[in-house]
Amino acid sequence: MVQTIQAQPAPPPQAEPEVVKSLRDHGALPQWRLMWRQFRRHKLALIGLIVLVPIYFIAVFSGFFAPAASDSAHTALPYAPPQRVHFSSEHGLFVYGYSSTRDQETFEQTFTVDKNKIVDVGLFVRGDEYKILGLIPSDIHLIGPVKAGDPFFLLGADQSGRDLLSRLIHGARVSLSIGLVGVLAASVLGLLIGGISGYLGGPIDNAIQRVIEFIMSIPTLPLWMALSASLPDSWGPLTRYFAITVILSLIGWTGLARDVRGRFLSLREEDFVMAARLDGVSRGGIIFGHMVPSFASHIIATVSMAVPTMILGETSLSFLGLGLQAPAVSWGVLLEGAQNIRAVATAPWLLAPGLAVVVVVLAMNFVGDGLRDAADPYK
Amino acid sequence: MLRYLARRLGWMVVTLAAISFVTFVVIKLPPGDYTSTVIANAEARGQAIPESQIAELKRHYGLDKPFLVQYWTWISGVVLHGDLGQSFAWNQSVASLIGNRVLLSIVLSIASLLFVWSIAFPIGIYSALRQYSPGDYLASFLGFIGMAVPEFMLALVMMYIGFRYFGQSVGGLFSPEYADAAWNLGKLLDLISHLWVPIVVVGVAGTASLIRITRANLLDELHKPYVATARAKGLPEWKLLLKYPVRMSLSPFFSTVGWLLPGLISGETIVSVVMSLPTSGPLLLSGVKSQDMYLVGSFVLILSALTVIGTMLSDLALAWWDPRIRHRLSKG
Numbered sequence: 001m002v003q004t005i006q007a008q009p010a011p012p013p014q015a016e017p018e019v020v021k022s023l024r025d026h027g028a029l030p031q032w033r034l035m036w037r038q039f040r041r042h043k044l045a046l047i048g049l050i051v052l053v054p055i056y057f058i059a060v061f062s063g064f065f066a067p068a069a070s071d072s073a074h075t076a077l078p079y080a081p082p083q084r085v086h087f088s089s090e091h092g093l094f095v096y097g098y099s100s101t102r103d104q105e106t107f108e109q110t111f112t113v114d115k116n117k118i119v120d121v122g123l124f125v126r127g128d129e130y131k132i133l134g135l136i137p138s139d140i141h142l143i144g145p146v147k148a149g150d151p152f153f154l155l156g157a158d159q160s161g162r163d164l165l166s167r168l169i170h171g172a173r174v175s176l177s178i179g180l181v182g183v184l185a186a187s188v189l190g191l192l193i194g195g196i197s198g199y200l201g202g203p204i205d206n207a208i209q210r211v212i213e214f215i216m217s218i219p220t221l222p223l224w225m226a227l228s229a230s231l232p233d234s235w236g237p238l239t240r241y242f243a244i245t246v247i248l249s250l251i252g253w254t255g256l257a258r259d260v261r262g263r264f265l266s267l268r269e270e271d272f273v274m275a276a277r278l279d280g281v282s283r284g285g286i287i288f289g290h291m292v293p294s295f296a297s298h299i300i301a302t303v304s305m306a307v308p309t310m311i312l313g314e315t316s317l318s319f320l321g322l323g324l325q326a327p328a329v330s331w332g333v334l335l336e337g338a339q340n341i342r343a344v345a346t347a348p349w350l351l352a353p354g355l356a357v358v359v360v361v362l363a364m365n366f367v368g369d370g371l372r373d374a375a376d377p378y379k
Numbered sequence: 380m381l382r383y384l385a386r387r388l389g390w391m392v393v394t395l396a397a398i399s400f401v402t403f404v405v406i407k408l409p410p411g412d413y414t415s416t417v418i419a420n421a422e423a424r425g426q427a428i429p430e431s432q433i434a435e436l437k438r439h440y441g442l443d444k445p446f447l448v449q450y451w452t453w454i455s456g457v458v459l460h461g462d463l464g465q466s467f468a469w470n471q472s473v474a475s476l477i478g479n480r481v482l483l484s485i486v487l488s489i490a491s492l493l494f495v496w497s498i499a500f501p502i503g504i505y506s507a508l509r510q511y512s513p514g515d516y517l518a519s520f521l522g523f524i525g526m527a528v529p530e531f532m533l534a535l536v537m538m539y540i541g542f543r544y545f546g547q548s549v550g551g552l553f554s555p556e557y558a559d560a561a562w563n564l565g566k567l568l569d570l571i572s573h574l575w576v577p578i579v580v581v582g583v584a585g586t587a588s589l590i591r592i593t594r595a596n597l598l599d600e601l602h603k604p605y606v607a608t609a610r611a612k613g614l615p616e617w618k619l620l621l622k623y624p625v626r627m628s629l630s631p632f633f634s635t636v637g638w639l640l641p642g643l644i645s646g647e648t649i650v651s652v653v654m655s656l657p658t659s660g661p662l663l664l665s666g667v668k669s670q671d672m673y674l675v676g677s678f679v680l681i682l683s684a685l686t687v688i689g690t691m692l693s694d695l696a697l698a699w700w701d702p703r704i705r706h707r708l709s710k711g
Contacts, residue, residue: 214394217690218401219682221648222663226675229667230408312529316649319531320664335531339653341538348539354532361527 035297038374045370048363055360059172063130066166067144067152070329072128074151074161076100079347080111082156085121093121097151120146156349158337167329168353174330176360178245178314179307186249187303190256197257198264199287205261212254220251224313228322237328244323248310259302263295297375304368308361315357331357383708387694391687395680398687399457402679403450407672413467414442416669453673457680464673468665473677477659481681484658487647490574491582499586503593504625507601518590525587534580534653541576580650596628630704633697 029037039045058065074080083095097117102109125144131137145152155165197208227247231240267273268291276286317323318332319339326333331353337343338350414436421428437443441452456462463473506515554569600606601624609619648660655661659678666674698705 214397217394217683217687218398219679219686222667222675222679222682223405225664225667226402226405226679227408229670230405308527315529316531319529320649320652322664322667338535341535341542344535344539345542351532351535351539354529354535357529358524358527358532362523365523365527 031297035374039370042366042370042373044366045373048366048370051359051363052367055172055363056176058169059176061132062169062173063132063138064140065142066163066169067127067141067154068163068166069128069130070162070167070170071327072162072166074157077111077151077153077157077161078109078159079343080151080153080157080161081347082349083113083151083153085154091118091120093123095119095121095145095152119150119152121152122146155352156347158334158347158350159343164334164349164352167334168331168356171329171331171334171353172356174241174324174328175311175314175332175357178241178248178330179310179364181242182245182249182252182310183303183306185245186252186306187256187299189249189253191260191299193253194257194260195264195287198261199268201265208257209261212257215251215254218251221316223251224248224317225320225322228317237324240324241328244314244317248313252306252310256299256302256306260295260299263298264291267291267294301368301372301375304371305365308364308368311357311361311364384695387691391691394687395684396454398683399454399676399680400450402676402683403453403672407446407449413670413672416468453676457677463677466666466671466674468669468671468674473674476662476674477677477681480657480659480662483656484647484651484660487574487577487581487651487656487658490578491585491647494578494582495585495589498582499589500593503590504597506590506594507597507628508620510598515594518594522587522590525583526591528583529649530580530584531649531653533583534577534650537576537580538654577647577650577654577656580654581647593628596630597624600624600627626700630697630701633693633700 077098077100080098086094086096088094095118096113096115097119098111099114099117100109100111121143122145123143124140125146125148126139127141127144127148129137129139151157153163153165155163155168158164158167193208193212197205224247227250228244231243235243273286273290276290281289314323314330315332315335318325318330319335321336324330324333334353335351335357338354344350414433417436418428418433434443441449444452453464456464461474463477465471466473466476469476502518506518509515553566553573603624606619606624609623610616614622647658648663650656651658651660652664663675663678665671666678698708
């Protein structure tokens with residue numbers, strides 16, 4: 001509510017009384033500065049932000065950070081265990097290669113580290129081709145085997161001998177963006193419908209509220225499952241991605257719409273709205289110039305809590321084989337390979353994408369918590 | 380109050396009817412129907428099914444009729460005869476298919492609910508009373524972790540630990556030696572020793588969020604004037620806390636009970652798939668995948684009914700618990 005006071009144009013400097021001047025110099029910080037101050041006091045939120053920024057950066061430039069393309073496979077090395085990077089003055093950075101033996105009775109393939117095979121590792125090496133931001137072709141990778149095509153599995157390999165670390169990094173793109181895109185879609189829907197409902201009131205409000213109650217009473221997971229299963233198999237990865245996003249946000253907007261409606265209802269009676277109306281401000285001007293700014297920070301905080309929920313939703317759906325499907329890579333798709341406890345027992349590193357999900361969701365929850373505290377810095 | 384109840388009941392029926400219709404639309408959305416699954420399976424085996432046989436199948440299952448007729452056949456069967464229809468893939472009546480498994484789902488869900496309550500309330504109350512103490516930080520931290528770990532991940536990790544370090548088969552409900560045995564004490568103990576893992580796994584996320592809700596609610600109440608008044612008149616601290624702020628802070632909890640039930644069932648679905656428990660979850664998944672429409676439709680209908688009934692019960696419980704709401708209802 002204080003913003004509306006700030007939103008008014010400041011008087012010209014020469015006419016400024018002494019009190020206002022001293023307030024400006026000492027006490028009157030703009031709102032976003034106050035919020036940032038409050039946010040910084042929340043140590044966990046700050047840590048969350050510090051964790052998330054590099055992860056998103058890596059996801060954006062996944063081609064460069066991943067040692068290999070997501071589909072390049074060493075078919076002879078399924079479930080190869082993780083390698084450790086060594087350093088010697090003779091070779092520089094290197095990892096040991098594998099030698100495999102097959103159990104004569106169970107036909108199970110086992111790998112041992114072969115100290116005779118040395119794979120030279122370098123920084124900024126040439127490897128699989130990719131496109132930076134989908135535009136500029138390149139083949140430089142941050143780290144990788146000097147001789148392209150040598151096995152290099154810092155996190156081990158999956159069932160087809162593909163590098164798990166590379167797939168984890170490539171998968172981050174989908175897993176991290178689906179939450180943001182989904183939340184964006186849900187916010188637009190929620191703001192629009194909640195706004196209409198709260199501002200107009202009356203029978204329209206009543207009807208919208210009944211519809212929201214109806215949507216909320218459908219159990220989420222079965223609905224998600226039924227909807228995702230109804231996506232045709234012929235759809236490409238990109239269409240499927242958007243379809244899943246829409247499915248995830250279809251349910252998410254209801255809570256937000258109720259929140260927005262509640263805010264509208266309570267703000268409608270506030271003095272500053274009345275003042276604006278008496279001043280002859282147009283309806284749109286009142287809504288977007290006065291009402292929305294005064295609860296925008298709350299909405300952002302609420303919305304930020306929905307991002308991790310959507311990430312978990314995508315992961316669960318893909319894990320069940322209903323979300324994205326190979327050859328698309330997301331953390332959920334990667335975890336599908338870990339569904340079988342026998343596979344996990346022989347190759348526990350298959351759970352690494354799950355760890356990534358936990359870290360990201362945890363960090364996001366912390367940031368969301370901090371945002372919620374910061375949303376109202378005048379407390 | 381009675382009028383309120385009647386209105387709610389009427390609204391509930393309308394909602395359920397709408398849900399059943401939407402469900403049916405969703406199941407029919409994908410191109411093809413159950414016969415395309417049959418054809419695909421046959422093709423995978425290298426066989427081809429003659430056109431006439433497909434038409435015969437379609438007629439047998441009533442798939443050649445218009446959409447509304449199919450819906451009507453199903454829903455009138457459900458309402459008038461309690462007949463949920465026939466599962467195509469299992470060639471059994473849906474009722475008997477679900478009936479076999481739903482008991483275990485309910486046992487699992489209720490046990491998890493009790494687990495969640497017995498853990499979350501004391502911790503949440505403690506956290507709020509000792510805000511910013513090491514115990515509070517620990518509880519908050521564990522709560523955050525609990526919300527961040529997907530259920531299937533927790534299940535996988537527990538199974539891995541059990542498999543790796545205890546040499547125990549964590550999946551399933553019984554050890555191999557009891558699987559076919561008749562019910563006796565040993566089998567019961569064996570069931571319990573298997574059941575606690577899924578209970579914990581399903582309950583963790585709910586516990587985490589309930590701790591946070593309880594803590595936040597109680598913190599809102601603790602500094603209100605009526606607490607100061609009660610303290611000033613010399614009420615013992617524990618009595619004061621339990622009688623006023625804790626009671627007040629439980630109000631929003633009652634309103635979430637309704638959502639808790641379907642939430643647990645959702646959690647149970649994924650965990651059961653991972654741990655291969657014979658509950659209704661894996662059945663639902665296979666039904667969804669093979670477009671077994673009566674099976675899935677019945678599931679969503681039952682789960683929605685649980686949700687809607689749960690919401691209503693929680694509203695009634697709230698009115699019973701909170702005199703202010705009761706007052707508002709009797710006035711309106």
